[in-house]
Amino acid sequence: MAQQLINGILLGGVYALVGVGMTMIFGIVQLTNLAHGEFIILAAYLSSVISVGLGLSPLLTLIITVPLMFVIGYILQNVLINKLMERGSEPALLVTFGLSIIIQNALLLIFSADANRLIVSFQALSIPLGGMGRIPVLNLVVCLIGIATLFVLNLFLKKTYIGRSIRATSDDKVAAALMGVNVKQTYGIAMGLALATAAIAGTMVGMIYPFYPSTGSGYLIIAFGVVVIGGMGSITGTLVAGFIFGLAQVLGGSNYGLLIGYLVLIVMLAVRPQGLFAK
Amino acid sequence: MDTLLSFKNVDAGYGRVKVLSDLNFEVYRGEVFGVIGPNGCGKTTMFNALIGLIQPTKGEIHFDGHNITNMSANARCNLGLGRTYQVPRPFENMSVFENVLVAAVHGAGLSEQAARPECQRALEITGLYDKHAVRSGELTLLDRKRLEIARALGTAPKMLLLDEVAAGLTEAEVQDVMALVANLKAEGFTIIWIEHVIETMVNSTNRLMCMSEGTDLLIGDPREVMASEQVEAVYLGVEEDE
Amino acid sequence: MNKTKVTKKTGKKILRFGVLVVLIVLLYVLGLAGLFSTNAMRILLNIALYVTLGTMWNLMSGFTGMTSLGQQAFIGIAGYTLCVITSTYNLPFWIGIVLGGLFSAILALLMSMVLFRMRGMYFAIATWVTAEALKTFFTSWKFVKMGAGMSVKARPYPGVSLIYVIALSLSIIAILVVYSLLKSKTGLGLNAMRDDADAASSVGVNIFRSRLLCFVVSGFFTGIAGAIFYLNRGSIFPSGGFGTEWTVAIVFIVIIGGIGTIEGPILGAIIYVALSEYLSKYPGYSMIILGFIAIVVIVALPYGIAGTIERKLNLTVFSTRRTLEG
Numbered sequence: 001m002a003q004q005l006i007n008g009i010l011l012g013g014v015y016a017l018v019g020v021g022m023t024m025i026f027g028i029v030q031l032t033n034l035a036h037g038e039f040i041i042l043a044a045y046l047s048s049v050i051s052v053g054l055g056l057s058p059l060l061t062l063i064i065t066v067p068l069m070f071v072i073g074y075i076l077q078n079v080l081i082n083k084l085m086e087r088g089s090e091p092a093l094l095v096t097f098g099l100s101i102i103i104q105n106a107l108l109l110i111f112s113a114d115a116n117r118l119i120v121s122f123q124a125l126s127i128p129l130g131g132m133g134r135i136p137v138l139n140l141v142v143c144l145i146g147i148a149t150l151f152v153l154n155l156f157l158k159k160t161y162i163g164r165s166i167r168a169t170s171d172d173k174v175a176a177a178l179m180g181v182n183v184k185q186t187y188g189i190a191m192g193l194a195l196a197t198a199a200i201a202g203t204m205v206g207m208i209y210p211f212y213p214s215t216g217s218g219y220l221i222i223a224f225g226v227v228v229i230g231g232m233g234s235i236t237g238t239l240v241a242g243f244i245f246g247l248a249q250v251l252g253g254s255n256y257g258l259l260i261g262y263l264v265l266i267v268m269l270a271v272r273p274q275g276l277f278a279k
Numbered sequence: 280m281d282t283l284l285s286f287k288n289v290d291a292g293y294g295r296v297k298v299l300s301d302l303n304f305e306v307y308r309g310e311v312f313g314v315i316g317p318n319g320c321g322k323t324t325m326f327n328a329l330i331g332l333i334q335p336t337k338g339e340i341h342f343d344g345h346n347i348t349n350m351s352a353n354a355r356c357n358l359g360l361g362r363t364y365q366v367p368r369p370f371e372n373m374s375v376f377e378n379v380l381v382a383a384v385h386g387a388g389l390s391e392q393a394a395r396p397e398c399q400r401a402l403e404i405t406g407l408y409d410k411h412a413v414r415s416g417e418l419t420l421l422d423r424k425r426l427e428i429a430r431a432l433g434t435a436p437k438m439l440l441l442d443e444v445a446a447g448l449t450e451a452e453v454q455d456v457m458a459l460v461a462n463l464k465a466e467g468f469t470i471i472w473i474e475h476v477i478e479t480m481v482n483s484t485n486r487l488m489c490m491s492e493g494t495d496l497l498i499g500d501p502r503e504v505m506a507s508e509q510v511e512a513v514y515l516g517v518e519e520d521e
Numbered sequence: 522m523n524k525t526k527v528t529k530k531t532g533k534k535i536l537r538f539g540v541l542v543v544l545i546v547l548l549y550v551l552g553l554a555g556l557f558s559t560n561a562m563r564i565l566l567n568i569a570l571y572v573t574l575g576t577m578w579n580l581m582s583g584f585t586g587m588t589s590l591g592q593q594a595f596i597g598i599a600g601y602t603l604c605v606i607t608s609t610y611n612l613p614f615w616i617g618i619v620l621g622g623l624f625s626a627i628l629a630l631l632m633s634m635v636l637f638r639m640r641g642m643y644f645a646i647a648t649w650v651t652a653e654a655l656k657t658f659f660t661s662w663k664f665v666k667m668g669a670g671m672s673v674k675a676r677p678y679p680g681v682s683l684i685y686v687i688a689l690s691l692s693i694i695a696i697l698v699v700y701s702l703l704k705s706k707t708g709l710g711l712n713a714m715r716d717d718a719d720a721a722s723s724v725g726v727n728i729f730r731s732r733l734l735c736f737v738v739s740g741f742f743t744g745i746a747g748a749i750f751y752l753n754r755g756s757i758f759p760s761g762g763f764g765t766e767w768t769v770a771i772v773f774i775v776i777i778g779g780i781g782t783i784e785g786p787i788l789g790a791i792i793y794v795a796l797s798e799y800l801s802k803y804p805g806y807s808m809i810i811l812g813f814i815a816i817v818v819i820v821a822l823p824y825g826i827a828g829t830i831e832r833k834l835n836l837t838v839f840s841t842r843r844t845l846e847g
Contacts, residue, residue, distance in 0.1 A: 080820070353728070381710060387725070
């Protein structure tokens with residue numbers, strides 16, 4: 001029991017990271033990015049290719065994958081999605097759906113359906129806690145990186161000029177535009193940041209779980225659960241929601257944990273779609 | 280006096296934002312009841328609460344002998360509330376005629392066949408007859424405003440709710456719309472009329488309500504309301520920003 | 522002058538109607554007479570099923586503004602119903618198909634109680650999560666043999682020509698149901714709702730009832746189509762029956778064909794099945810190419826093929842427009 005609690009909490013940090021990019025896009029651009037899960041898995045594969053090719057630790061591949069995913073997000077938003085958003089939210093929603101299919105099948109084509117995993121040197125290490133169980137070092141590192149990413153992102157949004165203009169746009173885009181904020185540019189940066197978090201999330205989940213081209217949709221549901229429970233745009237909410245989801249999954253077992261998660265999600269959507277931690 | 284509509288201690292708003300607080304007023308059958316007040320005082324919110332787009336959190340609304348406080352918007356329309364929107368909301372992909380037909384079929388409960396002459400009449404009154412086949416998304420603002428009224432008329436209302444029909448129009452267009460409203464008044468509709476043009480409100484309404492911060496500040500004879508110091512105080516300082 | 526215009530219009534109507542009837546009769550006769558090859562019949566059968574699926578998704582997304590990404594919930598439920606009825610209870614397959622449709626309709630009713638509190642993308646995601654939840658549940662439900670899947674039992678097993686005739690009939694009924702629904706009083710309200718739901722409710726349109734009707738009708742027919750698909754295929758697995766691939770195909774069909782038009786899903790289904798047949802030579806690439814085509818169409822032809830034709834040439838086969846002249 002104590003061991004499961006430890007595992008659940010450690011998993012929560014990663015799930016918060018999985019969800020934060022989705023939350024940002026949902027809150028700022030007002031877009032449901034149905035390809036978010038696929039972007040996470042894409043990042044995991046990128047990490048795998050780079051780490052094998054250059055002989056780097058998966059953690060070091062972030063130096064390449066994070067900027068790369070940022071650029072992909074920025075271009076995607078500027079070239080495709082901004083234009084579609086002018087016609088309402090539905091076309092953009094469906095385009096992200098199309099993207100998720102393309103990415104998933106492209107990965108399948110290139111890497112086959114076999115399981116893949118990112119290997120690190122401290123894979124099997126753990127810290128004993130007397131009679132309370134053990135803390136796996138890998139999960140601890142991954143959880144801490146997740147929390148640190150959220151912390152840095154929060155700081156960025158609060159303290160920098162770009163961060164402040166992102167928040168202003170999310171509050172009231174007309175007012176922000178009048179104040180001289182380039183709204184489309186801001187959306188591009190927000191999408192870039194969201195995919196940068198997806199890059200980190202991809203490497204993290206790739207280190208603790210095996211992944212296949214089709215695992216993206218599972219992470220999309222987790223991300224969406226985090227959005228719904230945490231409320232969009234709330235970093236604290238995201239973190240708490242991540243822990244709730246992590247615990248639910250570990251305590252409920254692999255199959256029923258997921259089912260319970262789904263049911264909680266649907267009920268939440270119906271009763272309190274603005275989230276538990278909405279502003 | 281025969282009361283058609285009454286608001287009793289109504290609170291309402293959007294989510295956690297309370298806009299109306301303790302709003303009380305009555306509208307009598309056959310009168311034109313004007314509503315004025317500075318921007319953000321809750322005039323349009325009052326319409327939204329009246330037609331059921333938002334539910335009051337406190338108080339009661341009675342219309343034509345029914346307690347409509349918790350009724351759905353379509354049920355209220357069926358009872359005889361016809362509303363226009365300040366920013367017109369036509370069904371853009373439908374023709375002008377189809378817009379009014381929806382109202383006559385669903386609002387007035389007519390068959391499509393029986394609705395045709397009614398729609399024709401509503402289009403004639405509002406001066407849109409020649410444009411009945413035009414897709415409503417292609418109309419000018421003036422015609423969209425007319426369509427709002429035609430659609431409200433299509434529902435065979437006992438009471439018309441006019442939300443700033445003159446806003447955004449040119450001087451000449453305003454005269455057009457005013458003449459149209461005068462016509463409706465002559466036809467004997469009970470009307471609640473929100474407008475910013477003070478002069479029209481004084482001359483064309485039977486009674487006037489000035490709202491402030493979501494409540495009824497003063498109700499009475501239009502001239503007396505306009506002359507009151509309370510109303511002047513509300514308008515001073517907030518008015519001249521348009 | 523006016524009269525000749527009217528007779529000309531009626532003449533056109535009769536012509537269009539005649540062409541349709543001849544086409545439908547041909548499709549039946551050629552199928553029943555065994556003049557189609559088995560392969561042609563299989564392709565036509567798939568087209569008929571996808572026409573039904575697309576038409577029903579279109580009824581929701583195109584006419585009531587409820588975008589469902591979880592139609593596979595109905596397909597899976599109905600497919601499993603068919604298997605359970607025929608192999609667990611040894612009953613005739615047609616009972617399985619009918620019950621499949623009914624259970625899907627009931628599922629739609631149950632879903633509506635929770636899901637109708639949501640709007641827009643919340644609704645879309647919730648339908649999808651529901652389908653995923655069902656997939657997970659069926660994967661661990663002993664009664665339906667968990668992940669091992671189930672098969673359809675029927676003696677004698679219906680031949681492809683019979684299944685083809687059933688599917689063809691279903692697609693015709695589905696189109697007629699949607700067409701007459703749109704021509705009805707409710708349909709007039711649906712068209713208004715699609716443009717502005719609040720404004721529609723304030724002129725008396727009962728939004729809740731209209732949505733419920735569309736959702737249940739859509740669930741019923743989607744279920745029947747799913748059951749027929751699995752009757753043809755012979756077996757079902759949770760991952761396929763409740764697979765997202767269904768929604769991908771359906772969305773592709775309606776978007777390409779033209780959302781909010783009756784002709785759209787028909788055109789879209791033909792294109793989709795033809796493309797899939799052609800692309801099956803290139804396994805692995807087909808979904809990628811379909812995804813690209815869908816994105817290009819969303820960007821370049823916002824109203825799809827049928828919608829663009831309707832707007833540019835003012836040409837429709839099934840018009841639901843009303844005019845003052847009648």
